[in-house]
Amino acid sequence: MNDRPMNPYLAGVLLGLVLLLTVFVTGRGLGASGATKSVVVAAVGAAAPEHAAANPFYAKLVGPGHENPLKAWLVFEVAGVLLGAFVSGLGAGRLKVGTERGPRVSVRGRLLFAAAGGALFGAGAQLARGCTSGAALSGMAVLSVAGFVTMLAIFGTGFAFAWFTRGLWLPGKAER
Amino acid sequence: MGPFVPDLITDQLNLVVALAVGFLFGFVLEQAGFSSSRRLVGVFYGYDLTVLRVFFTAAVTAAAGILLLAAGGLLDLKAIFVNPTWLWPAIVGGAIMGLGFLLGGFCPGTSVCAAAIGKVDAMAFLGGSVLGVFSYAELFPRLAAFADSSALGPALVPDALGVSAGLFVLLLAAAAIAAFAVGGVVERKVAGAAAPSSAFPRRLHVASAALLLAVAGLAAALPDRKARLVAKVSAPGYVPHHLVRPMSPDELAFRIVDGDHRLRVVDLRGEAARAARPLPGAVSVPADDVLGREWRDVFARRMVQKVVVAPTEEEARTAAFLLVETGFENLAYLAGGFPAFERTILTPGAPAGEPRFAPVVERFRTEARAALAERARLEKEAGTPAPRKAKKVQGGC
Helix, strand or coil: CCCCCCCHHHHHHHHHHHHHHHHHHHCCCCCCHHHHHHHHHHHHHHHCHHHHHHCHHHHCCCCCCCCCCCCCHHHHHHHHHHHHHHHHHHHHCCCCCECCCCCCCCHHHHHHHHHHHHHHHHHHHHHCCCCHHHHHHHHHHCCEHHHHHHHHHHHHHHHHHHHHHHHHHCCCCCCC | CECCCCCCCCHHHHHHHHHHHHHHHHHHHHHCCCCCHHHHHHHHHCCCCHHHHHHHHHHHHHHHHHHHHHHCCCECHHHCCCCCEEHHHHHHHHHHHHHHHHHHCCCHHHHHHHHHCCEHHHHHHHHHHHHHHHHHHHHHHHHHHHHCCCEEECCEHHHHHCCCHHHHHHHHHHHHHHHHHHHHHHHHHHHHHHCHHHHCCHHHHHHHHHHHHHHHHHHHHCCCHHHHHHHHHHCCCCCCCCCEEEECHHHHHHHHHCCCCCEEEEECCCHHHHHHCCCCCCEECCHHHCCCHHHHHHHCCCCCEEEEECCCHHHHHHHHHHHHHCCCCCEEEECCHHHHHHHHHHCCCCCCCCCCCHHHHHHHHHHHHHHHHHHHHHHHHHCCCCCCCCCCCCCCC
């Protein structure tokens, strides 16, 4: 954290305006986890079409009569996120291959926990029909119950269990 | 009026829009510092509350902005996607995501940003999320019953609380500002001088909070578009820009029986009244929904006179004026409301005006009554047309 990010209020207003623009033009909000779903569905549909046809999770999106699952709004949007973040990082001099980790975690440990966290997030987002962006933030913008419930559940659980994962992020007692 | 999907922006073009708004989304997230997992999880340990400030400021900005656009008649709230609620799946899924946040340090959107600038841990997170989705998908046949339980549909919080959307956004802004203030105290206690919120002056915090409250307050104070228009057309001395004429029951009956193609009856009476006393060829529009998108093509035909029929003349006239205010032309309303039509046309023996014409008028009304009944019978045999539905945007993850 050698660099200073944008003022959080300004960033929040800009993020809100991007979301507002999206709703105004397209009638829907932003998202992220839906793109992962499209990738998984497309991969399974290509590798094992019969298996995909037997499971409604895939069959709703792939197979005869469906467009390529990768031709989805969120896949293009996430491609845009990748580009936008890259350009921002380039401008701010933050492009650097590396692993960011807490002071008490090895690189390997950090990568394992990151993958585990990703797996939980991926699965949880399917159950809740969206992640922090698609369900919580976009849902809160349209004042949906799902948006607020998902937001409270994510952050409430985060606060409730943060103590147990402090070793991943905080320095040990001796270093403090 | 937004949204422009699917009427103005096709599905193909929408993908280009997706790429463009995604670019902005990614750019802002990265600028906000969300490509750093240690900053993101700082919210849970109190040393960096950037996430709290950015996330709630964004939510209030977008929510207030949506209400302001709607109040200005620029955005159709009924057409935008509201993510439906499955209550328990949202709670359990959210809790699983909260644990994922603690272990992984990212959420899906921020992991994409961090991966874009070279963070290997974010790439691991993304790889993990593919595995997570795949595992969920493989278990889906067994999870489906729970995943589809406690469905509430596209429920809205202000409706559930019984407050207006504007007031709720104002409360949300107040809650956000309170959280920022408490968060700032916690942050300085935990991180001391390194607290991100001490990096800029106090007056900037205060000014931001004031701005947020002002925008939310504006959203709460502005009446919604329809209420504003109703107030306008109900005011004494209101004169519509375009001609709106009263139509007598006899003219209406004559033009219906005559099969006048330049007439369209817009029936606001509701299902029960319509079933009891049908008006042949009428399009049935719910009284509180005359400005809905699904009727637009009916009202937009300028060569056709749209005559509004309602239980009272006042209701019909107000609806016709509302339509004129939103840009439609060639409107009329049934004089005397439907009871006048029922009394003079549908009931035998009504007073028929001047004695010299009375026999002719009476004969016309008798014939019209029979013709209307016959037309209604034929229409009933043909079956009811499929109800009109406004195109709704599909969204969600």
